[in-house]
Amino acid sequence: MIENIKYKKSYNFGFIDESTKKEVRRKLLKAVAIPGYQVPYSSPEMPIARGWGTGGLHITLALIGRNDIFKIIDQGSDASVNACNLREFVQAMTGCRVTYDTTEATLIQTRHRITEEELREDQLFVFQVPQPEPLRGVERYEYRTRQMHGEADYAKMWVSLYESFVRHGDIMLGAGYPVKVNGRYIMAPSPIPRWDIPNLHQAKTLYLFGAGREKRLYAVPPHTTVEPLEFEDVKFNIERFNGASCSKTGYRRAFLDELFLDDGSKTFVINDSNFLDKMEQGDPIHQFTNPYLDQLV
Amino acid sequence: MSFHNEHSWLLKVRNLTKVYGEPNERTVELTGPEFGTNICPETESIVACAGVSFDLFPGEVLGIVGESGSGKSTVVKLLYFDIEKTAGSAWLRPYGDGKTNILEASGQQKRYIRNHLMGTVYQNPRDGLNFSFSSGGNIAEKLIMAGHMHVGNIRERAAYLLDKTEVPVRRMDDRPAAFSGGMQQRVQISKAIANNPPLLFLDEVTTGLDVSVQARVLDLIRELQQELGIAMIVVSHDLSVIRMLTDRTLVMKHGRVVESGLTDQILQDPQHAYTQLLVSSLL
Numbered sequence: 001m002i003e004n005i006k007y008k009k010s011y012n013f014g015f016i017d018e019s020t021k022k023e024v025r026r027k028l029l030k031a032v033a034i035p036g037y038q039v040p041y042s043s044p045e046m047p048i049a050r051g052w053g054t055g056g057l058h059i060t061l062a063l064i065g066r067n068d069i070f071k072i073i074d075q076g077s078d079a080s081v082n083a084c085n086l087r088e089f090v091q092a093m094t095g096c097r098v099t100y101d102t103t104e105a106t107l108i109q110t111r112h113r114i115t116e117e118e119l120r121e122d123q124l125f126v127f128q129v130p131q132p133e134p135l136r137g138v139e140r141y142e143y144r145t146r147q148m149h150g151e152a153d154y155a156k157m158w159v160s161l162y163e164s165f166v167r168h169g170d171i172m173l174g175a176g177y178p179v180k181v182n183g184r185y186i187m188a189p190s191p192i193p194r195w196d197i198p199n200l201h202q203a204k205t206l207y208l209f210g211a212g213r214e215k216r217l218y219a220v221p222p223h224t225t226v227e228p229l230e231f232e233d234v235k236f237n238i239e240r241f242n243g244a245s246c247s248k249t250g251y252r253r254a255f256l257d258e259l260f261l262d263d264g265s266k267t268f269v270i271n272d273s274n275f276l277d278k279m280e281q282g283d284p285i286h287q288f289t290n291p292y293l294d295q296l297v
Numbered sequence: 298m299s300f301h302n303e304h305s306w307l308l309k310v311r312n313l314t315k316v317y318g319e320p321n322e323r324t325v326e327l328t329g330p331e332f333g334t335n336i337c338p339e340t341e342s343i344v345a346c347a348g349v350s351f352d353l354f355p356g357e358v359l360g361i362v363g364e365s366g367s368g369k370s371t372v373v374k375l376l377y378f379d380i381e382k383t384a385g386s387a388w389l390r391p392y393g394d395g396k397t398n399i400l401e402a403s404g405q406q407k408r409y410i411r412n413h414l415m416g417t418v419y420q421n422p423r424d425g426l427n428f429s430f431s432s433g434g435n436i437a438e439k440l441i442m443a444g445h446m447h448v449g450n451i452r453e454r455a456a457y458l459l460d461k462t463e464v465p466v467r468r469m470d471d472r473p474a475a476f477s478g479g480m481q482q483r484v485q486i487s488k489a490i491a492n493n494p495p496l497l498f499l500d501e502v503t504t505g506l507d508v509s510v511q512a513r514v515l516d517l518i519r520e521l522q523q524e525l526g527i528a529m530i531v532v533s534h535d536l537s538v539i540r541m542l543t544d545r546t547l548v549m550k551h552g553r554v555v556e557s558g559l560t561d562q563i564l565q566d567p568q569h570a571y572t573q574l575l576v577s578s579l580l
């Protein structure tokens with residue numbers, strides 16, 4: 001049950017003042033024009049500390065209209081603390097309708113997951129990003145990473161994948177697998193699991209990314225090529241969960257949470273809470289066509 | 298020795314100049330060996346090197362010798378784009394048929410030249426190697442920059458190069474920090490020659506190694522030079538390194554070339570007073 005939060009009319013609609021909203025929108029237009037390119041923006045003060053989803057909130061509040069239906073998830077869940085608090089804030093500042101239902105929502109903000117259900121052209125999808133710089137792990141200086149992006153000098157990134165393969169026998173990146181957008185920029189997809197990476201490619205939806213603490217916005221426009229970095233002989237792959245399936249539904253073609261029980265054993269449950277609810281109720285669902293799912297067996 | 302003509306050069310350098318600080322129009326005039334300083338008396342700017350010109354031919358080994366602060370490393374750093382020139386031009390035959398001044402190239406073009414047409418070995422392995430990557434990873438970096446995207450092939454090539462430079466191949470996945478100084482230097486050499494560049498810079502490569510290791514690294518460089526026919530610019534303050542490796546030598550002092558010629562000639566019959574001092578002080 002979503003709590004009904006009263007709209008506080010004493011604040012400007014969407015909390016942020018109109019000229020700052022305009023700035024954020026303008027920066028978003030630039031981000032859409034140059035897919036995968038990190039656009040610096042003002043990252044205005046919010047009543048929430050930077051690094052707690054402010055980047056996503058800035059985008060949401062700059063774009064939300066009075067008729068929008070808002071959904072927010074935190075690692076797949078509509079009801080976690082982070083999701084609840086940000087949803088209540090958006091409700092109080094806009095008076096917009098909110099929902100758990102992925103298909104009903106027109107604007108979805110997320111922390112570290114893409115929904116299992118396929119997103120449509122008329123929906124907006126906003127990521128909260130902790131670290132927008134994919135090269136940060138290999139280059140600590142900001143002026144150098146900018147230069148590397150400018151010159152498409154990504155050898156160090158590739159070497160770090162090579163090193164991971166040499167050390168572990170596979171590219172061991174659980175979340176935030178680096179992707180190349182539109183054949184040009186390497187982008188941090190925010191720490192979404194590898195499972196979600198193929199769903200960025202040629203999607204119908206506009207994906208927007210906001211990093212409030214780092215003051216960067218970027219975007220993947222609809223129908224844009226998004227390729228995970230992979231070698232000719234060492235390929236990208238999604239999580240396999242050792243062939244496990246959801247303990248509630250028996251379903252295997254969804255991202256699973258690994259839960260430890262009191263007796264020390266573990267079980268798996270579908271991570272996307274709205275998707276799980278729909279499965280249990282037998283509602284119709286329309287998943288992303290993720291080509292990697294067929295390799296699961 | 299060889300039959301070079303005016304048009305067969307690999308690298309042509311003219312009037313290469315680097316000044317630190319805020320020079321005026323007299324800075325270069327008022328410094329140099331005849332003034333005994335490279336610090337401008339009027340502006341206190343430092344002339345690291347000025348008016349350096351030379352031609353390097355394919356497969357030739359050119360030495361640059363001089364004392365600390367004479368500007369010999371500056372010349373190499375300018376040509377390898379580690380620092381920005383104040384003035385001067387350089388042309389590299391395999392790049393744009395030698396018609397483009399490489400010192401004026403864009404960042405992207407310079408990176409292409411560095412990765413495909415040049416290699417460098419620094420005195421300090423930490424400048425040439427990334428110590429957070431394995432030694433194989435360091436070589437992979439160069440290969441990836443040249444467009445190799447097959448891990449199996451990359452590892453094969455890295456193993457070949459390490460074997461060539463006498464680094465045990467089973468240590469390929471170890472980090473250079475776990476290696477001795479001589480081994481680090483050999484990994485640097487593997488990395489520098491990974492893409493078969495026609496030109497290699499060696500900046501005081503054996504300084505800081507003990508004498509027996511020095512001899513092995515010098516032997517290795519000489520063997521590689523003969524086998525691969527790479528042109529080299531060898532910077533050293535050590536005349537025995539210059540004698541062992543180079544065909545021709547530039548002698549530098551206070552940022553200027555004071556003498557140049559065949560290495561044997563310079564060592565046997567030095568003309569400039571400074572070169573005479575240098576040769577006579579040889580142990």
